[in-house]
Amino acid sequence: MNWKKWVHITKLDPDRQLDRDAIETVATSGTDALMLSGTLDVTPEKLAVLYDCVRDYNLPIVVEPAEPGGARFDGMDLVFVPSVLNASHPRWIVGQHQRWIRDYPIDWSRVVPEAYIVLNPASSVARVTGSDCTLQPADVAAYASVAERYFRFPVVYIEYSGTYGDPAVVQAVSEVVSDARLFYGGGINSAERAAEMSGYADTIIVGNAVYEAGIEALTATVRAVR
């Protein structure tokens, strides 16, 4: 599965509802993959329900657990596992991962490590992880370099979950990252925003737009990056 060619990922939250028509529209929109992910209240049962709704569309389906211990490999093509580099406590960087590896069998061939840099202080992920969201573009670029050059992450993920980010930050990161794929997520709900961020990021992730801006907005973001 060559996920490094994906330019558009749609993130679906197992804790939110989509009707069958909306799921059909998402799955046939031209998005490269569906990522099942959410910070709050994602249970294995909700994940299984969502998986059953999307499994028959012949699209790659990946899961991104809020905590590594929540990773499920059954049926998933890949498991994207975040480490929040600007978190305030080691548990979000390495601690949960250590316990995951200690307590569960891991199929490493399906694990994609992600270096998250979380930048919207109002987001659930920022609050839960205590992320330092006061970073300037040069600070974020330095985190991206440490991710790519020191830790050798294959993905650097600039996460503005819930709001549209600063293009100057994503640009600064794009100038230092070369081998890793640069993912951008947050506030992409129009063709214009999709085009702007995909000018810097290798891959954009569209999530809330599916639920909030209307399903046509998702289709517009796909067209904008093709």
Added chain:
Amino acid sequence: MNWKKWVHITKLDPDRQLDRDAIETVATSGTDALMLSGTLDVTPEKLAVLYDCVRDYNLPIVVEPAEPGGARFDGMDLVFVPSVLNASHPRWIVGQHQRWIRDYPIDWSRVVPEAYIVLNPASSVARVTGSDCTLQPADVAAYASVAERYFRFPVVYIEYSGTYGDPAVVQAVSEVVSDARLFYGGGINSAERAAEMSGYADTIIVGNAVYEAGIEALTATVRAVR
């Protein structure tokens, strides 16, 4: 410089004194490399003094800064940069590295990232970093796996600085690490200890023995791993 073939490294502390005869003995002992490293009170001036004493022996000389910001590339063959995975604060895992990359030019071709797991609670490095030294062998092995498989560190370093470690811990780590080089350091002051730990570790690091057990002890540890 193929550091992956080194089986014996001698660690010298810029804050401690060695006379010229002792340095001569170290440098001609058969050790594979000299690592200039120390946790406390290492100044650039002290590092430069030690470097001048050892530079003419045609041995690889590497530096391992206590903080990445202290890294000096001048004259050094390689710079080994630790991340303390079981530290209590992110600064020892990723924070100082981020500031180092932000504030200094880095010659990545000479940087070797090291995943430290610090296990002697009485050591300076454990106290400074607030490392969790209560880990059981399975816990340490899980940190080693996360280092190798998730973060892709080329070195996993089991650090018992100042005391001889538990061979069962090093054995447990050796059973899960394959691509990374397994370094062991702490309390190796005899041929027997060198032989025991090198039964599990790829590379042993001998430090305090140089200063405390007498210089002949160092030579014995070299012979034990050849």
